Amino acid sequence: MLFAGAISPPVQLHTLISGWQTDWLSLMAVAVDIALGGGYVLAAWRLSHKGRHWSPWRTASFLAGTVTIIVATASGLASYDDSVFSIHVIQHLLLMNVAPIFLVLGAPVTLALQASGRRTQTTILGVLHHPIVEVITNPLVVLFFFSMTMVGYFLTPFYQFSLEHPLLHDLTHLHFLITGCLYWWLVVGIDPSRWRLTPPMKLGFLAVDIPVGTLLGLALTQATTSAAPSFHTLADTQQGGGLLWIASELFTFAAIGIVVFQWMRSDTREAVRGDRRADADYATRWAAQAEDPDVARVGADLELTEVEVVDGRFVHVSHPGPVAGDR
Numbered sequence: 635m636l637f638a639g640a641i642s643p644p645v646q647l648h649t650l651i652s653g654w655q656t657d658w659l660s661l662m663a664v665a666v667d668i669a670l671g672g673g674y675v676l677a678a679w680r681l682s683h684k685g686r687h688w689s690p691w692r693t694a695s696f697l698a699g700t701v702t703i704i705v706a707t708a709s710g711l712a713s714y715d716d717s718v719f720s721i722h723v724i725q726h727l728l729l730m731n732v733a734p735i736f737l738v739l740g741a742p743v744t745l746a747l748q749a750s751g752r753r754t755q756t757t758i759l760g761v762l763h764h765p766i767v768e769v770i771t772n773p774l775v776v777l778f779f780f781s782m783t784m785v786g787y788f789l790t791p792f793y794q795f796s797l798e799h800p801l802l803h804d805l806t807h808l809h810f811l812i813t814g815c816l817y818w819w820l821v822v823g824i825d826p827s828r829w830r831l832t833p834p835m836k837l838g839f840l841a842v843d844i845p846v847g848t849l850l851g852l853a854l855t856q857a858t859t860s861a862a863p864s865f866h867t868l869a870d871t872q873q874g875g876g877l878l879w880i881a882s883e884l885f886t887f888a889a890i891g892i893v894v895f896q897w898m899r900s901d902t903r904e905a906v907r908g909d910r911r912a913d914a915d916y917a918t919r920w921a922a923q924a925e926d927p928d929v930a931r932v933g934a935d936l937e938l939t940e941v942e943v944v945d946g947r948f949v950h951v952s953h954p955g956p957v958a959g960d961r
Contacts, residue, residue: 642718642870653710659804660708671700674742677749686748692824696740702733707807716797719866719874726784726810727878731885734814735892738823747826768828773820777839780817781846783810784878789853794862822892833897840886840893847886851879 655661674696678688705711706728714721743762747755761767769775787793787806796803820829821836831839854861854875861871 642867650710653713655708655712667700677745681749692740695736699733699736719870723874723878729810730814734818738819741824743825776816836893847882
């Protein structure tokens with residue numbers, strides 16, 4: 635916000651690097667982000683001390699999400715967020731797409747459920763299944779708010795109004811982040827949800843939003859007036875519209891790749907688990923027919939053991955190890 639009053643000033647690299655925000659609200663937001671990251675790492679550490687494994691990739695993803703929020707709201711980008719429209723677009727893309735994708739791929743709810751005690755687990759599940767939360771996370775509700783947020787923000791007088799009122803402007807950042815988290819939780823998230831979309835439904839979800847990003851980008855790129863004449867030039871508005879259009883399409887195709895990858899990995903896990911169940915059934919049948927105590931003991935070890943039986947005799951047991959992707 636260093637350039638408040640200037641209309642679309644030139645962006646300086648040194649300002650982007652060194653123009654960190656020191657107002658109380660920005661510092662409080664940074665403190666919250668650091669606390670979230672620290673809490674996540676602590677939960678992963680507690681889980682490891684229970685003898686459970688937590689993927690370091692999930693930890694890295696969640697921490698990347700918190701860092702992205704800090705960059706979007708407290709770095710030099712925020713120095714231009716009320717004066718350069720294209721920078722403002724980048725900021726909102728980080729808050730609505732990049733940070734939420736990283737956060738939900740970190741599966742924080744799953745981690746909290748596995749690392750916490752019974753009482754906390756019950757509380758978390760109660761919140762997830764609360765009627766209000768079920769309404770807020772309804773796919774149709776989420777899709778509406780996600781699709782209409784940028785349209786209603788950038789193509790109405792509300793955009794300039796928010797720039798004229800800094801606190802409201804900061805609250806829109808929070809709205810973008812929450813809306814993005816709800817949307818990407820349904821599309822690429824790992825955490826449990828009342829609304830579990832199948833992979834084809836997720837792809838359809840993404841397809842529905844493609845025209846929205848395209849139309850918004852076209853509207854801004856071909857605009858004849860500035861999105862906020864008191865703050866941005868027309869050329870700046872058009873440049874930001876082109877950036878929004880391209881970035882929205884790229885995020886959509888990246889998300890499609892993530893969904894397809896998760897779909898394939900899920901099929902692989904199910905196939906391996908099916909093989910394990912078949913092996914367990916095979917061992918159980920032999921245990922029921924044979925008198926050999928070794929075979930009977932194998933039949934009791936249902937899903938963790940591969941069995942080879944010859945002429946009613948147990949001859950080999952091997953542990954197949956974790957399935958790729960189970961962690």
